[in-house]
Amino acid sequence: MKSLRTLQIHPFSHWSLRSKTLLIFMLLIAIPLSLQGIITYYDFSMSVERRTADYSAQLVGQINRNLDRTFMEMQRLSLMPTYDPGVLGILRKYSGPALANQRPAVEDLEKMQLYIAGMTYNRPEIRGIQLFAGSGYTFSNVDASAIRSFTDVKREAWYERVKQADGAWVVIPKHRPSYYLDNGGQDYVSVARLIREPNTNEGLGLVKIDLKEDVFRQIVSNVKFEEKGGLLVVNSRGELFFQQGSGGLTPEMMDELRRTTELPQASNVRHMNIQGKTYLAIVDYSDYSDLKVISFIPVESLLKETKDLRNFTFGIGLICLISAGALATFFSYRLSRPLAALKNKMLRVEQGSFKQSVKVESQDEIGQLSRSFNRMVEEIDRLVHEVFVIGLREKEAELAALQSQINPHFIYNTLESINMLALKRQNDEVSDMVSALGRLLRYTVGRNARLVRLREELESTASYVKIQQLRYGERLKVMIDVEESLLGYEVPKLLFQPLVENAIYHGIGDREEGGTIWIEAVRFEAELLLTVRDDGKGMSEDELQQLRQSLAAPQFSAAETAGEHGLALKNINQRLVLMYGERYGLHVDGSPGEGTAFTITIPIREEGERDD
Known part of the structure; x- marks a missing residue:
């Protein structure tokens, strides 16, 4: 039982009152300061992220709307040849495969060049507009020395998606056209569609508008992003159209971000973990162009200001904690000093020295306790002398009680004599009653134990x-x-x-x-x-x-x-x-x-x- 009670003692039970008071003071100061610092840091961090996310969401939304306007204009340009009878007549003339490698007449070339030149007037973002006839000849505004005259578009990688669109306009991601002779390794984004005969819906050719990367740079040139952030423009397939900045991402990480399925086909703000680094990704999706503008910002760069605030708050809290510790030590000593003196006096009383008293220094609870202690010690000293006298009298009473124990034995012997006499005269009922009474008396007065076995209690009850x-x-x-x-x-x-x-x-x-x-x-x-x-x-x-x-x-x-x-x-x-x-x-x-x-x-x- 003692070992169990020892295990249940609280670990702080051996601490002195001074230590407990000091601990309480420190906790009362440290906990509120810590909570305030944590809540302030968390709230400021969340506020910075919210402001950045809201601002970036507005920017990427604006960029996507500008891109929609640009591609809407390109879509309109790609649709113009299908409504021009002259263009359709020339394409119809050179749509047969039998005319492969046959150059068009000079008159037809001049008409087509004038028409295409009108389409590209005052549009520096367009690298070239190509009208591919069924014979493979390429009508273009690009200088004849810089473009191939004949192109088999069916062998181009982008042709399959134009064919699947079946006359609808298609946005082709960054690619390197094979028909430019002076390409120089440049990639272009294009808008293309099939040109069909209005009445018979037969294919006459294909129009393709190649856009320079400047079209994206001009749109984002007036937009200011985070210093360490970046911008991506991709379609729903994850194919890249434009990239600005890297935000600390390696090319492999950029590919992972571009291909990730976590980015929805809708406007969204979320945290993304890319190779162990957390980014704030703001996505704006356009149903019209099927393009997603993704702005990504390293969370670490966002929290730079909050880290400075955290360090400042930690420094102030540490100074306050040290100051509070000094004050807590002083006051805990002042509070516990009279209690320590009282404890020492009580130890002496415990050792048997009852001539003790403590000095009363205050009128508070400790002063009242000191006065009560003085009165208690005086009363104990008086009672000790009385107990000594009572103890002598108890010894005398014990002797008298010892002598009185003869009476139960006398009763037992008398009952035994009656029992023997009843047996001698063959009176069994009297013998049984006397035996039962004897057992009952022995059980009742013969033992001083408070607890007995249930068997013994039942045997006495049976008697x-x-x-x-x-x-x-x-x-x-x-x-x-x-x-x-x-x-x-x-x-x-x-x-x-x-x-x-x-x-x-x-x-x-x-x-x-x-x-x-x-x-x-x-x-x-x-x-x-x-x-x-x-x-x-x-x-x-x-x-x-x-x-x-x-x-x-x-x-x-x-x-x-x-x-x-x-x-x-x-x-x-x-x-x-x-x-x-x-x-x-x-x-x-x-x-x-x-x-x-x-x-x-x-x-x-x-x-x-x-x-x-």
Whole structure:
């Protein structure tokens, strides 16, 4: 038991009051400062991210709208040849495969060049507009020395998506056209569509508008992004159209960002983790052009200002904590000094020196405690002398009690003589009654232990029952129902005999037909339930209520003191409460004509557990 109690001691129980006070002061200062710093840092960080995200969302939205206007104009240009009869007539003339490698007439070339030149007028962002006839000839505004005259467009990588569009306009991502002779390794973004015969829907050729990368640079030139951020323009397939800045991303990381499926086909702001680095990605998607403008900013660069705030807050908090620690040390010393003096005086009193007193320095609780200590020590010193005198008198009383022990032995010897005489005269009933009375007396006054085995308590009760059965004869029946495994448990002494006596005298004793008393014991988890019940006249609800109130009352009333049975029941209940606590005791229940039941609940003491 001692080891268990030691384990349950709180780890701070050995700390001095000064240490505990200092710890409390430090916690009261450190916790609010830490919470304030954390909340301020978090709120400022979130505010910076929100402002940056809102600003970037507006920028990428504006960029995407400008791109939509640009591609809308390119789409309109690509549609113009399909409404021009002259252009359709020339394309119709050179649409047959049999005319492959045959140059058009000079007149047709001049008409087409003038038409295409008009389309590209005042549009420097257009590298070239090509009209591919069915024969493979290429009509273009580009100088003849810089472009191939004949091109098999069906072999181009981009042709398949134009064919699948079936006459609708298509935006082709960055690619390197094979028909430019002076390409110089440049890539272009293009808008293209098939040209069909209006009446028969037969293919006449293909129009393709190649755009320089400047078209994107001009749109984003007036937009200011974060210093370490970057911008991507891709389509829903992840194909690259334009890139500005890298934001610290390697080419491999850029490819991963471009291909990632985490970016939805809708406007969105989210955090992305790319190879262990966190980025704030702002996406704006256009249904018209199927383009996504992605602005990505390293979160680390966004939080640069917040880190400065965090360091400043940490420095201020550390200075405040050191200052508070010094003040807490000073005040904890001032508060604990009189208590330390009081503790030293109490240690001397504990060692037996009762001539101690402490100086009262204040009128607060510590001063009141000091005054109470002085009065207590004076009273203890006085009581010690009185106890010494009382102790001498108790020694004399013990001698008298020793002499009085002769009386029980005299009674036992007398009962034994009566028993021998009854046996000699063959009066078995008198012999049984005297033997039972002897056993009952030995159990009642022969031992001073508060706890006995359940077996011993039942044997003593059986002796009492035997005496009563000699008196009542067949009218009294007593049934004991207890499992063998419960007989070794300890119970308070003299529990059953008062309850059986109460059942006989108040339940079935006056009834002509007699009755039965049941004594039962049952284990329920860690508790033992002991029951004494009878089938006598029982009790009304008012009588039960009065008995329960009597059992719960702390003091004995005059009526209880005058009557033996009420006193015995209350004595049992108070013994149980004192031994086991308020939750245990004697419970009574019954009804008129149905008998009365007394139930006792006590905790089970396993072998090895004893009262100190």
